[in-house]
Amino acid sequence: xxxWQRKSPLDWExxxxxxxxxxxxxxxxxxxxxxxxxxxxASIVLATFxxxxxxxVSVVLGHAVQEVKILKEGDDGMKQRLSGIFAxxxx
Amino acid sequence: ALLGGDAAAQGVRAALRQRYLRGLAAAQGRPTRFCxxxxxxxxxxxxxxxxxxxxxxxxxxRTPLGVQAAALLRCTDVLAYSxxx
Numbered sequence: 001x002x003x004w005q006r007k008s009p010l011d012w013e014x015x016x017x018x019x020x021x022x023x024x025x026x027x028x029x030x031x032x033x034x035x036x037x038x039x040x041x042a043s044i045v046l047a048t049f050x051x052x053x054x055x056x057v058s059v060v061l062g063h064a065v066q067e068v069k070i071l072k073e074g075d076d077g078m079k080q081r082l083s084g085i086f087a088x089x090x091x
Numbered sequence: 092a093l094l095g096g097d098a099a100a101q102g103v104r105a106a107l108r109q110r111y112l113r114g115l116a117a118a119q120g121r122p123t124r125f126c127x128x129x130x131x132x133x134x135x136x137x138x139x140x141x142x143x144x145x146x147x148x149x150x151x152x153r154t155p156l157g158v159q160a161a162a163l164l165r166c167t168d169v170l171a172y173s174x175x176x
Contacts, residue, residue, distance in 0.1 A: 009101075010100050012103075013103045013106075035114060036114065043111070056175055056176075057114065057118070058173040061144075061169055063166075086114050
């Protein structure tokens with residue numbers, strides 16, 4: 001287990017709704033807004049907003065995460081936008 | 092970290108997990124690019140993942156020899172995956 005996987009849910013929560021840069025093994029880098037961190041696998045779910053109003057979702061698996069750096073805090077508007085992405089559909 | 096702790100941590104854990112599972116549900120059926128070890132990238136249609144994050148089931152896996160109708164990707168081989176909503 002790496003340092004990222006050993007963190008507690010309260011630690012992971014501090015990254016939610018923030019713009020981060022994730023350094024993964026084999027020199028991969030990912031940037032985006034943190035939607036959540038899976039407490040089981042420590043996988044981090046990132047969202048990036050594209051020009052055509054589409055959303056790109058990237059999941060970096062917990063075992064591959066080396067370092068997560070916070071780049072920007074999210075304001076209330078961004079928080080709302082992020083929580084709407086996976087919101088259950090109204091039936 | 093995986094065993095939880097006090098009630099506050101457990102509540103946070105549940106909220107994080109719920110959002111993650113909703114993400115998996117959103118991925119289902121979408122064309123997804125998987126980034127594997129040793130710089131390999133493969134495209135497939137996301138199917139499902141198991142609760143313990145051991146493997147990901149995919150459909151229409153594109154390989155150099157053709158399209159594989161169904162396959163299991165071991166999570167230890169996968170570094171990351173991305174899809175569009």
